Amino acid sequence: MNDWTPVGAKAPCTRKVIIEDEMHETATTSNQYLFPAVSPVAETTALPSFAAPAAPSTTGRYWRTLRHLRLSQLLYLGLHRTLGTNDIRRWPEVSVGIKTHGGLRHMADWQPELAREVILAGNVQFVDPLPADDDVPWSLKEVRRRQVFHANYCDFLNIDLTSPRDEDLLRRAIGIALSWCDQNPTGREVAWQPFFLSLRIVNWLKFLARNYLRAQEIRDRAQMDRMLSNLRVQVLSLESRLERELLANHFLKNAKALVFAGSLLEAPESSRWLILGQQILKQQVREQILPDGGHIERSPMYHAWVLDDLIDIQQLFNVCAPDDPECRLAVSDGVARMSQYLSEILHPDGEIPLLNDSQLNVTRPTGEILADAGAVPNTTSRSGIETHILPETGYGTIRNYDSRSFLILDCGPLGPDYQPGHGHSDVLTYELTLHGQRVVVDTGVSSYEPGPERQYERSTAAHNTIRIDEADQAEVWASFRVGIRPTVGRIAQGSIASGHFVRGQHFKYRHSSVDHSRAIGHFAGSFWIIADLLQGKGRHKAESFIHFHPSVQLMPHPRTHDFPSESMAPQWKLQFGENRYVLMARGGGVLTLTSAWYSPGFAIRLPQSVIHWTHDGMLPISMVYAIVPEDTSPASVNQVADHLCTQLSENISAQRRPAKAVSDLRPLSGNAPNSIS
Numbered sequence: 197m198n199d200w201t202p203v204g205a206k207a208p209c210t211r212k213v214i215i216e217d218e219m220h221e222t223a224t225t226s227n228q229y230l231f232p233a234v235s236p237v238a239e240t241t242a243l244p245s246f247a248a249p250a251a252p253s254t255t256g257r258y259w260r261t262l263r264h265l266r267l268s269q270l271l272y273l274g275l276h277r278t279l280g281t282n283d284i285r286r287w288p289e290v291s292v293g294i295k296t297h298g299g300l301r302h303m304a305d306w307q308p309e310l311a312r313e314v315i316l317a318g319n320v321q322f323v324d325p326l327p328a329d330d331d332v333p334w335s336l337k338e339v340r341r342r343q344v345f346h347a348n349y350c351d352f353l354n355i356d357l358t359s360p361r362d363e364d365l366l367r368r369a370i371g372i373a374l375s376w377c378d379q380n381p382t383g384r385e386v387a388w389q390p391f392f393l394s395l396r397i398v399n400w401l402k403f404l405a406r407n408y409l410r411a412q413e414i415r416d417r418a419q420m421d422r423m424l425s426n427l428r429v430q431v432l433s434l435e436s437r438l439e440r441e442l443l444a445n446h447f448l449k450n451a452k453a454l455v456f457a458g459s460l461l462e463a464p465e466s467s468r469w470l471i472l473g474q475q476i477l478k479q480q481v482r483e484q485i486l487p488d489g490g491h492i493e494r495s496p497m498y499h500a501w502v503l504d505d506l507i508d509i510q511q512l513f514n515v516c517a518p519d520d521p522e523c524r525l526a527v528s529d530g531v532a533r534m535s536q537y538l539s540e541i542l543h544p545d546g547e548i549p550l551l552n553d554s555q556l557n558v559t560r561p562t563g564e565i566l567a568d569a570g571a572v573p574n575t576t577s578r579s580g581i582e583t584h585i586l587p588e589t590g591y592g593t594i595r596n597y598d599s600r601s602f603l604i605l606d607c608g609p610l611g612p613d614y615q616p617g618h619g620h621s622d623v624l625t626y627e628l629t630l631h632g633q634r635v636v637v638d639t640g641v642s643s644y645e646p647g648p649e650r651q652y653e654r655s656t657a658a659h660n661t662i663r664i665d666e667a668d669q670a671e672v673w674a675s676f677r678v679g680i681r682p683t684v685g686r687i688a689q690g691s692i693a694s695g696h697f698v699r700g701q702h703f704k705y706r707h708s709s710v711d712h713s714r715a716i717g718h719f720a721g722s723f724w725i726i727a728d729l730l731q732g733k734g735r736h737k738a739e740s741f742i743h744f745h746p747s748v749q750l751m752p753h754p755r756t757h758d759f760p761s762e763s764m765a766p767q768w769k770l771q772f773g774e775n776r777y778v779l780m781a782r783g784g785g786v787l788t789l790t791s792a793w794y795s796p797g798f799a800i801r802l803p804q805s806v807i808h809w810t811h812d813g814m815l816p817i818s819m820v821y822a823i824v825p826e827d828t829s830p831a832s833v834n835q836v837a838d839h840l841c842t843q844l845s846e847n848i849s850a851q852r853r854p855a856k857a858v859s860d861l862r863p864l865s866g867n868a869p870n871s872i873s
Contacts, residue, residue, distance in 0.1 A: 226317040226372075227343035229310065230352070233336060233799070241334060241801060244792040246739070246808050247652045248666060253673065260671060260679035264613045266443075273441040284383035287432050292424040293462030294404045297515045314352040315369050322347050322379040322387055338643050338799035348387040349395040350376070353403040358410040366407060370415055370423065373400065377426045383433060393434040394449040398508070400427050401460045424461075431457040431469060438476075444615040445491070445498050448484060451476035452505050459516040474523040477509070481526045489537030490589030493611045495618045496541055497554035500562055503534040507568050535571035538562060540584055541591060542573055543634060544600040549627045550638040551591075551606050553618035556796045581718065583689040583696045592687045592698030594718045600632040603724065605716055607687040607700025610670055610678060617676030621668040622659035623684055623702040624714040628724060628823070633772050634745045635823070636660055637804075640795035646675045653795065656741075662712055662728055662819070663739045669704045680704075685713075693839045695719030709733045710815065715844040719836050723824050727840045730817040738785070740809040740819055746794050748772045750779075750805045764822060764834040768807065780833055781821040785811025 357366040458470025491499040590608020610619025628636040639658040671679030682704035697717035709732040753766040770777040793801035
C-alpha cells in the first residue's frame with residue numbers, strides 16, 4: 197500500500213503555488229499543500245466561440261435520463277432523500293480496538309516528505325472557512341473546494357511515523373485527526389458524504405495499523421480511544437448509506453472501506469462489515485471490469501484509481517486473509533487484467549489519455565501503480581509499430597515505438613447505461629503524441645461544478661471529432677447527467693499499403709439521416725491521416741474540431757492555394773520543440789484557426805489553438821486531413837489518403853443499424869471528396 201501525493205506533484209503542466217490576498221486565510225493552513233493554486237496569468241476562462249449554448253432542464257430531459265437507471269437505483273435514491281440527515285447520535289459508544297499486523301506496519305512509503313509538510317504545518321481546515329464570494333476568480337474557488345475535499349480524504353495520514361525521530365510528527369498527526377472530529381461533529385458536514393467516508397476510513401486505518409503501538413507509547417490512551425470510537429461511527433455511517441444509487445467506482449470504494457474496516461478494526465460490527473464488503477467487492481469487480489480489462493465507466497483516470505484500490509485490497513488480503521477465497525481470486529484477476537489494459541493506453545510520457553472525465557496526477561503516477569501490480573508500461577523497450585483493439589471499452593491504439601508516437605481512438609459508449617456520469621459526448625475522438633510530445637489532445641476537465649464551462653468540457657465541440665447541425669452526440673447536462681446517448685459501432689483495425697489503421701462508426705445522428713464513420717491511419721514517413729465519411733441524405737452542417745496541446749505553435753501555410761481543390765493542400769504549420777509538421781486537408785468547407793482551453797487538472801485552463809473546420813453541404817461528405825512532417829509532398833499524402841478512404845468506403849456500412857453499444861462493420865458505398873474553399 198502506498199502513501200499520498202498531492203495533485204500536480206509531477207504534472208506536465210506544473211502547478212505554481214501562489215499566495216494572494218483572496219487566499220490569505222487558506223494559505224496559512226496545511227490546505228495549500230493539499231491542492232496548490234496555479235498562477236491565473238497563464239489561464240483563460242472565456243467560452244470558445246464554437247461552444248453550444250446549454251439547453252434548459254425539462255421534464256422530457258429528466259425522463260430521458262432516469263429511464264436508463266435500474267429500478268434499485270431509483271429506490272435507493274428515493275430512500276436516501278427521504279431519510280434526510282445523517283444522525284450519528286444513534287450509535288452508542290463501545291470499546292474499539294485496532295489490529296496491528298507487522299506487514300501493515302511496513303507498508304511502502306511514497307512521497308512522505310510532502311505528507312510530513314502537511315502534518316508539520318498543521319491547522320488543516322476540513323470545512324471551508326470562507327463564504328462564497330462572486331468576486332473571487334473561478335480558479336481560486338475551485339482550489340478552495342478541492343483543498344477542503346483533499347483535506348477530508350486524509351491521504352496525508354497514510355504514512356509511517358514509527359521512527360523515534362518522527363515522535364513530534366506523530367503527535368501532530370493524531371492532533372489533526374482529532375481536529376477533524378471537532379470540525380465535523382454533527383454528521384451533516386460534507387466530510388460525512390459516503391465518498392469522503394470511503395477514502396478517509398481507509399487512510400485512517402492505514403495510519404492506525406502502522407502507528408497505533410507507537411502512538412500508545414507517546415500519547416494519552418484516551419485520545420487514541422476517541423479516534424477509534426469516531427472511526428467506528430464513520431464506518432457505521434457509511435454502511436447505512438452505501439452508494440447503491442450511484443454504483444460504479446463509488447460503490448466499489450464503499451466496499452473497499454468495509455473490507456478494510458472488517459479486517460483491521462476490532463468492533464462489534466467488524467464481521468458484518470467484512471462479509472458485506474467482500475460480497476459487494478466480488479460482485480462489483482466482476483461487473484465493473486470489462487472482458488478487455490477496462491473499467492466500465494471508460495475513464496482512464498477512474499480506471500487507474502480503481503486499479504490502485506484493488507492493489508490496496510490485494511495487499512491487505514496478503515496480510516489478513518479474506519473469509520471468501522473467491523473474493524481474493526476476483527481481486528487478483530482484476531489487478532492483472534486492469535494493469536495490462538492500463539499499460540496499453542498510456543501515452544509515451546507514461547501517463548493516461550484525458551478521455552471522458554480524466555486528469556493528470558489525480559491518482560498516483562501510473563508507473564508506480566503498474567509496478568505495484570507487477571506489470572510493465574507498454575511504452576518503452578520495444579520497436580516497430582503495433583495496433584491494438586480493446587473491443588468492449590471501444591478504444592483502438594496505434595503505437596510507433598521507434599518514433600515514440602501514439603494514437604488512441606475512442607469509439608466506445610459513454611459508460612454503462614446506469615451510470616454514464618463521467619462520460620463525454622466524444623465518440624470517434626482521438627489523442628495523438630508525436631516524438632514523445634502530446635500534440636492533439638482532449639480538452640480535459642477543469643471543474644465538476646455545474647455551469648457553462650462544465651457543459652462545454654463534456655460537449656462534442658470540446659473533442660477531436662465531428663458535430664452535425666450544431667447538435668451534440670449525447671445529451672449531456674448538469675454535472676454528471678446524460679439523457680439521449682449515441683449508439684456506436686464496433687471498433688476495428690487493419691493494415692493497408694504501408695500503414696496501419698483503426699476505424700469506427702456511430703449512429704447518433706441517424707434521426708437526421710446522417711451516419712458518421714472515421715478511420716485513422718499511420719503510414720511510412722510519419723504520416724497520420726484522419727478520414728471522416730458522412731453518409732445519408734439531405735443537406736447538413738458538419739463541424740470537425742482539432743484541439744492542440746498548448747506547447748504546439750500553429751502558423752498559416754503560405755502555399756495553401758497552390759493546389760487543386762481535390763488534392764491534399766497544406767493548411768497550417770505545426771511546431772513543437774524541434775519538430776515541424778504540416779496539417780493538410782481536403783474536402784469542402786472552411787478551416788479556421790481559433791482558440792479554447794486545455795485542462796489537465798482541476799482549476800487549470802490553459803490557452804490552446806483549435807482548428808474549426810466547417811462544411812455545409814449535401815451528403816455524402818468526405819472530410820480528410822493529415823498531420824505529416826514539414827517536407828512531405830502533398831501528392832504522396834493524397835495517394836495514401838485515397839487508400840484509406842477507399843478502405844473505409846468498402847468496409848463501413850451506414851445501411852443497417854447495429855445492436856445496442858456495438859456492432860460489426862459492414863460495407864459502405866464510396867463517395868468522392870469535396871474541395872476546400
